[in-house]
Amino acid sequence: MLRQRLPSTLSMWALVLAVVFLAPPVCSWGLLALIGSLALWECYSIFEKAGLRVMKVWGVLSGLVLLAGSWFFYKHSGHAGSWRVTEATVLLFESTVLGLALMGCFVGTMVHRDDGKPFAPVAAIGSTMLGLIYVSWLFNFLIKVYFIEPSCGQHGGWALFHGKYAVFYLILVTKLSDSGAYVVGSWLGRHKMSPRISPKKTWEGAAGAVLTAMLAGLGAFYLFRESLVPLRMTPLHAVIVGALLGAVGIVGDLAESIIKRQAGVKDSGRWLPGIGGLLDLIDSLLFTAPALYAYLRLVLRAS
Numbered sequence: 001m002l003r004q005r006l007p008s009t010l011s012m013w014a015l016v017l018a019v020v021f022l023a024p025p026v027c028s029w030g031l032l033a034l035i036g037s038l039a040l041w042e043c044y045s046i047f048e049k050a051g052l053r054v055m056k057v058w059g060v061l062s063g064l065v066l067l068a069g070s071w072f073f074y075k076h077s078g079h080a081g082s083w084r085v086t087e088a089t090v091l092l093f094e095s096t097v098l099g100l101a102l103m104g105c106f107v108g109t110m111v112h113r114d115d116g117k118p119f120a121p122v123a124a125i126g127s128t129m130l131g132l133i134y135v136s137w138l139f140n141f142l143i144k145v146y147f148i149e150p151s152c153g154q155h156g157g158w159a160l161f162h163g164k165y166a167v168f169y170l171i172l173v174t175k176l177s178d179s180g181a182y183v184v185g186s187w188l189g190r191h192k193m194s195p196r197i198s199p200k201k202t203w204e205g206a207a208g209a210v211l212t213a214m215l216a217g218l219g220a221f222y223l224f225r226e227s228l229v230p231l232r233m234t235p236l237h238a239v240i241v242g243a244l245l246g247a248v249g250i251v252g253d254l255a256e257s258i259i260k261r262q263a264g265v266k267d268s269g270r271w272l273p274g275i276g277g278l279l280d281l282i283d284s285l286l287f288t289a290p291a292l293y294a295y296l297r298l299v300l301r302a303s
Contacts, residue, residue: 008272009179012281013171020146020164028164029071032142036067039279040135042268043259046279047131050263053124054131055108062101063136069093070140074147090144094137101132134255139282141289145170148293148302150230165227166296169220170245174288177213177246178253184208198257201250210246217242232300241295245288252287256280 019031040063044054073090105128109121117123146163185205193201221228221238228238256279260268269277296302 008275009175009281012272012275013175017168017171020167025075028146029067029143032139033064033067035278035282036136036139037064038271039139039268039277039282040131042277042279043131043135044127046259046263046265046268047127049265052127053120055105055124055128058101058104058108059128059132062097062104062132066094066097066132066136066140067143069097070143074143094140098129098132098137102129105129135279135286138286138290141293142167142170142285144293145289145296148231148296150232150302165224166231166292169217169224169228170289170292171285172220173213173216173242173245174249174284176216177209177242177249178284180212180216180246181205181209181250181253184212194254197254197261201254201257206247206250209250210243213246213249214239214242217245231296231302237300241292244291244295248287248291249284252284255287256283 016031016035020028037060040060041056044056044059047054048056070090070093073093102125105125109124112121112124145166148163148166181201182205185200185202185208188204188208189200189202191203192199193203193206217238217240218235221233221235233241256268260266267276268279271277272281275281
């Protein structure tokens with residue numbers, strides 16, 4: 001499994017980072033939108049295998065609007081833009097999209113013929129909105145990390161900072177944490193962490209994930225020091241962030257396991273040998289991206 005998993009992980013994330021660093025910015029959004037949309041489609045497919053009706057097309061379209069709007073707001077604003085976006089602006093946009101998506105789900109249940117099952121329309125609405133929030137809304141934080149900036153004049157000025165390095169930092173720490181959990185859990189795992197949800201997850205693997213993430217966070221800090229120092233990142237903060245991402249990544253992995261177990265499926269798809277689908281690839285990032293963004297904004301006071 002490791003011989004299949006490692007090449008798939010490295011090749012996929014190498015492609016993502018190559019697009020982020022080498023291609024025009026719009027290509028970065030296109031790739032993120034493609035990954036997010038396919039992952040959401042996989043999530044909805046899992047719900048369907050569990051016997052739930054899902055408004056797949058409406059949910060995926062709403063997710064695309066969410067990702068496109070965030071990219072537009074951040075791309076055409078900021079310190080170098082013609083107008084400055086605020087968190088209130090982004091929150092209003094996201095709330096509007098989610099509100100319209102919910103309204104569309106209700107309209108969909110009104111025109112869809114009832115199959116007679118109790119609470120079937122409510123279940124359809126709930127499943128559609130859960131997938132939208134779980135995949136698209138959480139994945140949207142990757143775009144927020146991409147466009148995050150230091151405060152003006154901080155540590156020599158925000159112009160030294162490149163958000164793409166924050167994305168690289170996030171992916172590197174998260175994926176190394178996943179690998180640490182897998183390796184340590186496979187070799188030393190004895191005590192089951194949550195056998196009802198994921199029988200292979202162990203406390204030893206969880207400890208390996210956090211420790212690996214701490215070391216990766218410190219190493220990534222020195223690797224991207226020039227871009228992270230303007231964010232007030234220090235070696236101590238890098239270790240703390242690593243521990244945070246390692247712990248939160250475990251929750252993200254278990255969260256997807258809960259969904260898959262209810263449907264009786266092992267993988268969300270068959271795109272990547274040894275990994276499964278794209279949702280399997282980004283499950284940890286769905287939780288680590290908001291965690292990193294919150295730390296940068298609330299603790300390090302980035303903007």
